[in-house]
Amino acid sequence: MTSREQKIAQLKEAIAGFTPGQFDQEAEEAKAAVRRRALGLLDVRARSRQELRERLIEAEFEPVVVDDVLDDLAAVNLLDDAAFAREWVRQRHARRGKSTRVLEQELRQKGVDSATRAEALEQIDAADEEATARALAEKKARTIREAPADRAETDKALRRIVGVLARRGFPQGMSLRIAREALEERIAGLG
Structure with a gap:
């Protein structure tokens, strides 16, 4: 039985064992405030469990209550976290041109475990x-308006294109x- 299934079973058991008078109004009010804030944050965008937990604790909610609400x-x-990681990778790769290396780092920073990161990056x-x-290289190369006059200008243009790719984490x-290929194509197109 997975951890998630165990928690669901525990929740079902607690509900089955509930009798009137066991309702803790104060605890439910505390959870309601945390729940409102959590749902507001999730309404803006999907988040990992750790990321959401950190935001709620920063908002000065009790960690125990936060963990209950997250459960x-x-x-x-x-x-x-698995659905979050898959969607994060899909969107950031497609829309922002991020490499798998950068995406893996971003997911790690958001507290997604290594197995879930690896599964998401398989996309x-x-x-x-x-x-x-x-x-990305072709887009940057299109910003070159005239063929470089000498080796120094060619190297400068090449560094700019490589820089775009390096900032997005692509292998050197x-x-x-x-x-080089994009620059050569652009220069040939200008000539």
Whole structure:
């Protein structure tokens, strides 16, 4: 039985064993405030469990109450690190051109465990990553208005294209190769 299934079973057992008079009004009011804040944060964008926990504790809610609310949200699938990681990778790779290396670092910073990170990153294969890098390099190369006059200007243009790829975390060798190809294509198109 998984941890999630155990928690659901515990919750069902607690509900079955509930009798009138056991309701703790004060505890429920504390959870309601945390729940409102958590749902407000989740309404803005999906978040990892750790990220949401940190935000709620920063808002000076009691850690025990925060953990209870997060467990409740996870039990009803409003908080799911695997779904969060898959969507994060899909969007950031497609819209921002981020490499798998950078995406892995971002997910780690958000508290997503290594197995979940690896599973989410499987969406991107080497061909996808290279196609994204090529599109970014070609876009940057299009900003060159005239063919470089000498080697120094060529190197400067190449550094700019490689810089775009490096900032997004693409491997150095691949970045240099793709940048050279994009620059050569642009220069040939200008000539």
